[in-house]
Amino acid sequence: MTEPSSAPIQPDPEWIVGKYALMNVRASSRLGRTEIDPLCWRIPFQWQGYHYQDHDDQPFMLLVNSGGGFVEGDVSHFHGVLEPGTRALFTTTASSKFYKCPGGAISREIVDLHVGEDALLEFCPDEAIPFARSRVHRINRITLEPSSRLFATDMVSAGRVHYGDGEVFRFHHLVSEFRITVGGRLVSLDRLVATEPEAIASLQRLWQERPHMATAFAYAPDLTAAVEDDVHEAIEGVAGTEAGVTRIGNLVIVRILSHETWQAHEALFNAWTALRPAIAGKAARPILKC
Amino acid sequence: MPTAPIIITITTAITMSTNAPDRLLYLLQVANASFPTGAFNHSYGFETWIDSGALDDAASFESACRDWLRYAAVPTDGAAVAHAHRRAAAGDLDGLVDLDHIVGALKLSRESREASFKTGRALLGAYRDVFSADSLAPFAEATRDGRCEGHQAVIFGAAAEAQGIGADDAVLAFLHAALSNLVSVGARLIPLGQIESQRIVRDAWPLLTQGADQACTTEIDTLGSATAGLDVASMRHERLHTRLCMS
Numbered sequence: 111m112t113e114p115s116s117a118p119i120q121p122d123p124e125w126i127v128g129k130y131a132l133m134n135v136r137a138s139s140r141l142g143r144t145e146i147d148p149l150c151w152r153i154p155f156q157w158q159g160y161h162y163q164d165h166d167d168q169p170f171m172l173l174v175n176s177g178g179g180f181v182e183g184d185v186s187h188f189h190g191v192l193e194p195g196t197r198a199l200f201t202t203t204a205s206s207k208f209y210k211c212p213g214g215a216i217s218r219e220i221v222d223l224h225v226g227e228d229a230l231l232e233f234c235p236d237e238a239i240p241f242a243r244s245r246v247h248r249i250n251r252i253t254l255e256p257s258s259r260l261f262a263t264d265m266v267s268a269g270r271v272h273y274g275d276g277e278v279f280r281f282h283h284l285v286s287e288f289r290i291t292v293g294g295r296l297v298s299l300d301r302l303v304a305t306e307p308e309a310i311a312s313l314q315r316l317w318q319e320r321p322h323m324a325t326a327f328a329y330a331p332d333l334t335a336a337v338e339d340d341v342h343e344a345i346e347g348v349a350g351t352e353a354g355v356t357r358i359g360n361l362v363i364v365r366i367l368s369h370e371t372w373q374a375h376e377a378l379f380n381a382w383t384a385l386r387p388a389i390a391g392k393a394a395r396p397i398l399k400c
Numbered sequence: 401m402p403t404a405p406i407i408i409t410i411t412t413a414i415t416m417s418t419n420a421p422d423r424l425l426y427l428l429q430v431a432n433a434s435f436p437t438g439a440f441n442h443s444y445g446f447e448t449w450i451d452s453g454a455l456d457d458a459a460s461f462e463s464a465c466r467d468w469l470r471y472a473a474v475p476t477d478g479a480a481v482a483h484a485h486r487r488a489a490a491g492d493l494d495g496l497v498d499l500d501h502i503v504g505a506l507k508l509s510r511e512s513r514e515a516s517f518k519t520g521r522a523l524l525g526a527y528r529d530v531f532s533a534d535s536l537a538p539f540a541e542a543t544r545d546g547r548c549e550g551h552q553a554v555i556f557g558a559a560a561e562a563q564g565i566g567a568d569d570a571v572l573a574f575l576h577a578a579l580s581n582l583v584s585v586g587a588r589l590i591p592l593g594q595i596e597s598q599r600i601v602r603d604a605w606p607l608l609t610q611g612a613d614q615a616c617t618t619e620i621d622t623l624g625s626a627t628a629g630l631d632v633a634s635m636r637h638e639r640l641h642t643r644l645c646m647s
Contacts, residue, residue, distance in 0.1 A: 287624070289505075299505035301624030303475065309626065316471055318629040325508075342639065354635025356509040363508050365631045 128183025128217075131155040133173065135189070137196040137229075143167035144196040155186065160198075163398060168197045168390070172399060173235070179207030180217035182245070187220040197230035197259075197390070201397055205236040205267070208281070210243035216283065221250045230259040230390055234382075234397060237265035237322070237371065242280035250288045257331055261389050263378050264288045264300070265324040267371060268313065278321045279314050282307075290327060290361070297361055300325060318352050318367050324374040326364040328385045337388055338362055344384040348377040355381070419564060426563050427570070430527070430556070431577035433584065437522040437552065439577070442515040443585045443645040444468065445634030450589045451642075461586045462600045465579065469607055471626040473578050476506050477516070477553035478615030479623050481574045484557025485567040493538050496558060499620075500548035506623060509634035511647035513549075518646075520552035527559050535562035572612040579604055585645060 132152040137144050146169050148157040160171035173188060180186070186206075192198055200223075208217050219238065225231045231252070240246045254260055266286055268278040281304075288300040304310045317323055338357040341364060345353045350369040355362065364381045368374040379394065386394040433440040446464065449455045455464055480503045487495035507513040524540055527533060536558055543550035553574065560570035580601055587597040625631075637647060 285622075296501045296505045298508065299502060299624075300508060301506065301622075302626050302628075303622050303624045304626055309471065312467065312471060313626060316467060316627050316629055318632075323628045352629070352632050354509070354632040356511075356635040356638060358510045358513060363635075365508065365628060365635060367628060367632060 122185075128181070128185060128215075129154055131184070131186035133157070133188045135171070135191075137169070137190065137192040137198045139193060139196050144169055144192075144198055146171055146198060155188070163199075164392060164395070166392070168199060168230070170199045170201070170397070173200060173202045179209050180219065180244075180246075181209050182211035182213055182217060183215045185218040185220070187218075187222070189222045191224045192226055192229040192231055194226035195228045196226070197232075199232035199234065199397075201233075201399070202235040203399060206238045208238065208240045208244040208246045210241060211245040211282070212243065214245065216245045216247050218247045219249075221252075223251070224253045225255065225258040225260065227255045227257045229255075231262070232386075232390065233260075233262040234378075235263070235265075237267045237324070237374075238286070239267045239269065240281035240284050241269060242277050244281045245283035246281060246285070247283075248286045252290050252327075253294075254290065254292045254329060256293045258292075258329070259331075259389050260290070260327065260329040261382060261385055262288075262290075262327045263324065263382075264327075265322065265374055265378070266302070268317070268321040268323075271321050271371070279310055281310065284310070288325065288327070290329070292329065292361075297358070298327060298363065320350075320352065320367040320369050322366075322368045322371060322374045324366040324368070324378050326362075326366075326378055326381045326385075328362040328364075328381075328389055329360055330389050331360055333357075333360055333362065333388055337385065340384040341381050344380040345377045348373055348380065351377050353377055423563065423565050423569075426531075427560070427565060427573040429530075430523075430559070431573040433577070433581055435523075436526050437519040438646070439519045439552070440581045440584055441645055442519070442581070442647040443589075443637070444472070444512060444515075444582065444647060445509070445630045445632075445637055446582065446585060447589060447643060447645045448633035448637045448640060450586070451640055455586070456590065458590075458592050458596045458600065461590060461592065462603070465582055465586070465600060466604060466607060468582065468627060468630060469575065469579055469604065469611060472630060473575060474611035474615050475618055476623055476625050477503065477551075477578070478571050478575050478611060479618035480551070480553035481557035481560070481571045482567045482616045482618070483620055484554040485561045485570055488558035488561040493542065496539055496554060497542050497548045500542075500551050500554045502620070502623060503551040503553055504549050506625060508631050509638070509647075511637055512634045515647040516551045516553070517549035520550040520555045523552055523555050523559070524550055527555070531563075533559070533562060535559075568612055568616055571615045572608060575608050575611055575615070576601075579608065589644060
């Protein structure tokens with residue numbers, strides 16, 4: 111594996127006082143199924159185990175992230191290693207809410223996932239919502255081997271869309287990064303840097319007047335030639351969305367802009383429906399969180 | 401011992417003055433649409449918007465061009481030209497290869513990524529043949545053996561450094577060429593008149609100079625694009641029934 115580290119992760123001494131939610135897990139293959147071991151964790155991340163929603167060998171794990179949301183200086187760092195041949199799905203209990211940062215410090219959400227040979231990762235977190243005056247730095251880093259398999263989603267909502275008169279694109283700082291490497295080589299880097307007032311104000315226009323941006327990434331070494339056509343068909347026609355799909359080698363990328371949260375969720379689910387048989391060898395199904 | 405430093409300063413000044421016209425001529429030639437890279441044939445997804453009627457006049461097109469320049473071209477390729485220039489100056493081939501990976505990875509649609517490395521490889525070949533220059537031979541070899549793809553911004557910056565062009569001038573020329581090519585796409589597809597097309601470029605001069613300054617100071621870990629709508633348009637371009645542009 112490219113980055114097999116499973117060493118306990120520690121807070122960065124540069125970070126200001128705040129909550130440091132740390133979770134470090136490792137997925138291993140035992141008795142014909144994947145099991146997830148918590149190597150260490152720190153409140154407000156909580157270890158609550160996992161279950162087998164598909165009634166097969168693949169565990170579903172709910173990340174209970176920062177209770178109530180991120181206040182100024184909060185950091186959450188989820189680190190996971192999927193050993194060769196394992197498969198797991200990680201999701202969250204709710205959206206990551208980033209509150210105002212009046213002191214000018216940053217709230218950080220960091221995810222590092224290393225996927226071994228012939229292992230499958232499905233990473234389907236809820237959206238990130240930077241509230242008015244928030245200062246947010248999000249980093250998602252996924253490392254794959256050439257034989258790994260991946261379906262991952264990333265979604266940013268521009269604020270509390272239906273709060274009062276609407277509160278969108280009112281954050282003060284947003285860096286959002288989703289990085290994928292395969293065999294040590296960077297293959298996709300979706301990085302949004304909006305840290306100046308004019309750039310933030312322009313996002314509404316750049317997102318086609320839609321407050322939600324969602325992206326799906328899928329990788330497998332053996333995707334069929336027509337899989338992106340299937341995805342295109344699946345995501346077309348979801349109300350309120352503007353969406354596109356592309357394929358670069360064995361990587362499929364879907365970009366979705368939507369007026370409402372549910373519309374982006376539906377388009378993402380449709381993409382998963384088209385891709386999951388090829389990625390995981392089974393059908394997509396709504397993820398149960400309760 | 402004040403004499404030696406004065407002589408060195410004068411010598412440097414004379415050398416720069418002597419070469420200045422050549423440097424300007426180099427930039428004018430390489431950044432020209434007729435230089436055989438094919439860059440004039442890429443719309444970065446704009447053809448999708450024009451096809452849908454979202455961009456149907458000079459005003460809407462100009463507004464979209466300015467957004468693209470400011471929030472896509474400057475913080476990705478523009479900044480990459482500056483970084484390539486620095487890495488080439490340091491003889492850092494591995495750094496150029498790494499930068500090439502970043503530039504490619506930042507382009508989320510297949511066509512935009514292909515446009516970038518196809519024009520890059522064409523630039524690499526034309527640069528070698530037209531200027532009889534082999535300074536980029538190690539990088540060319542890296543593209544041939546698959547270590548990197550050979551993106552246009554990286555090669556433009558590295559070649560400019562080899563020709564003695566400053567990073568700021570190289571970035572400005574690159575951005576100007578990119579905008580001019582995009583405007584020529586709009587002129588053909590919308591269509592726009594020649595004068596109003598040139599006016600769009602002229603009116604973008606302040607944005608270009610400001611963008612070049614920004615690109616030259618953009619840190620490598622903040623390269624990124626904010627134009628999600630254009631990402632969608634670029635992806636959808638792959639499925640347009642009638643396409644005049646390659647991206």
